[in-house]
Amino acid sequence: MAAQPSEVGPSLPDDPSIGAAGGVERVRDAERTRADILAVATREFADQGYAGARINLIADKTSTTKRMIYYYFGGKEQLYIAVLEQAYSLIRSLEQRLDVEHLDPVEAIRELAGLTFDHHESHPDFIRLVSIENIHRAEHIARSTVLSGLANPAVDVLGTILQRGWDAGVFRQDVDALDVHQVISAFCVFRTANRHTFGAIFGRDMLDPARRDHQRQMLGDLVVAYLTAR
Amino acid sequence: MAAQPSEVGPSLPDDPSIGAAGGVERVRDAERTRADILAVATREFADQGYAGARINLIADKTSTTKRMIYYYFGGKEQLYIAVLEQAYSLIRSLEQRLDVEHLDPVEAIRELAGLTFDHHESHPDFIRLVSIENIHRAEHIARSTVLSGLANPAVDVLGTILQRGWDAGVFRQDVDALDVHQVISAFCVFRTANRHTFGAIFGRDMLDPARRDHQRQMLGDLVVAYLTAR
DNA sequence: CGACCGATGTACCAGATGGTGAGTTAGTTC
DNA sequence: GAACTAACTCACCATCTGGTACATCGGTCG
Numbered sequence: 001m002a003a004q005p006s007e008v009g010p011s012l013p014d015d016p017s018i019g020a021a022g023g024v025e026r027v028r029d030a031e032r033t034r035a036d037i038l039a040v041a042t043r044e045f046a047d048q049g050y051a052g053a054r055i056n057l058i059a060d061k062t063s064t065t066k067r068m069i070y071y072y073f074g075g076k077e078q079l080y081i082a083v084l085e086q087a088y089s090l091i092r093s094l095e096q097r098l099d100v101e102h103l104d105p106v107e108a109i110r111e112l113a114g115l116t117f118d119h120h121e122s123h124p125d126f127i128r129l130v131s132i133e134n135i136h137r138a139e140h141i142a143r144s145t146v147l148s149g150l151a152n153p154a155v156d157v158l159g160t161i162l163q164r165g166w167d168a169g170v171f172r173q174d175v176d177a178l179d180v181h182q183v184i185s186a187f188c189v190f191r192t193a194n195r196h197t198f199g200a201i202f203g204r205d206m207l208d209p210a211r212r213d214h215q216r217q218m219l220g221d222l223v224v225a226y227l228t229a230r
Numbered sequence: 231m232a233a234q235p236s237e238v239g240p241s242l243p244d245d246p247s248i249g250a251a252g253g254v255e256r257v258r259d260a261e262r263t264r265a266d267i268l269a270v271a272t273r274e275f276a277d278q279g280y281a282g283a284r285i286n287l288i289a290d291k292t293s294t295t296k297r298m299i300y301y302y303f304g305g306k307e308q309l310y311i312a313v314l315e316q317a318y319s320l321i322r323s324l325e326q327r328l329d330v331e332h333l334d335p336v337e338a339i340r341e342l343a344g345l346t347f348d349h350h351e352s353h354p355d356f357i358r359l360v361s362i363e364n365i366h367r368a369e370h371i372a373r374s375t376v377l378s379g380l381a382n383p384a385v386d387v388l389g390t391i392l393q394r395g396w397d398a399g400v401f402r403q404d405v406d407a408l409d410v411h412q413v414i415s416a417f418c419v420f421r422t423a424n425r426h427t428f429g430a431i432f433g434r435d436m437l438d439p440a441r442r443d444h445q446r447q448m449l450g451d452l453v454v455a456y457l458t459a460r
Numbered sequence: 461c462g463a464c465c466g467a468t469g470t471a472c473c474a475g476a477t478g479g480t481g482a483g484t485t486a487g488t489t490c
Numbered sequence: 491g492a493a494c495t496a497a498c499t500c501a502c503c504a505t506c507t508g509g510t511a512c513a514t515c516g517g518t519c520g
Contacts, residue, residue, distance in 0.1 A: 051282035190416030
């Protein structure tokens, strides 16, 4: 709320304050501090995993202190849950923008798959957080009231597309929206999440920009071929 | 912590030895000790991740001591690499048994996909290790001379099936063996690796036995539909 | 039998780690 | 301008962690 740079100038008697980030003026700003911590924590947890991330290091990379992490979040685990909640919320709000209702079912599916593909590619940190959370058997998601039942807009959109395809008689009927979502997610998540071992063993980088169009096309063809088979 | 009741039973002159596991007789057995450590470490690393696993805990779950871990493996990281090497070797040796050469291309592909499906489902710990290794950007695999170039029998088999399919004119030609392997792996890995977050958010367990046949069928249909499309 | 060396157990450590008690500063309210 | 409280700093801690120095044990070989 309300920015008012009380006295920016060199007049300050003591305490240059503020450790790291750019030459900011704000001295006390709860929301800024909180957001700063959350941003740094997101990077660190995504990078090092839950057990691998260090509260001390997160604090150091912040423009505030470790004490503030405990002040705002309570502890390592709660901080991690806050990171997850923010990450999921962000992703879900982006997904809300999906608009493929105007296309015919087959093209709508292809478009949705393509958008999901782009989407995953642009958010590798989110994918990493999800992988990390799976290593922990989603125990933190389960513990979060915010995340437990968080619906997925992509699946809803998928549901209406499928329905239209069924009505038009062009889609097979032995699958539901979640099945199809699973297939699309599997493809998109795998190429990001398993990029490194796949690359190390097969010598092919699944995220190589030179192969991107081919991969994107492959996903579209895959889903469409499957749904329209027979 | 190995209890050794120096003189519990009056009969034994000294040292009943061996702390934990079943009433074994062997007193000094390097291979057994090494294998014991490796087995426990595999479980712990797969369960807790690299950073989350504790050398002390691994040692405690062993029938030997922490000192032996350092004696045989040198350190935490080398132990972890040894775990990875053993896990990959085991999986690869199992894959060597794939035999689908006698089937026609379409059926061979479906069979290979199905076997891969079964295979992944039976080795969740391996999938977890792979996920964990990806969190660490495959740095340990890169550091292992054994693993860096380890070929994958499944991909070779896939290559010959594809070739036969192309010769017979039944498969599309804009993909290679690695692409198809990627698709199959993505499906199989995803349902195990992302089981928990998927379950927490959508309320569907991808590994639910009741849905197993459907999922297996779906993978086969998916790959076949894609390869034979048009 | 005695020397040799691989295998093993005990005790210990320095630094890191998550976490906290308690005091201090700044902005706001009356 | 005094009182009040949210925001923040500083120093500190108990415990854990990976790792190691060192003594010792036991099978084998000459």
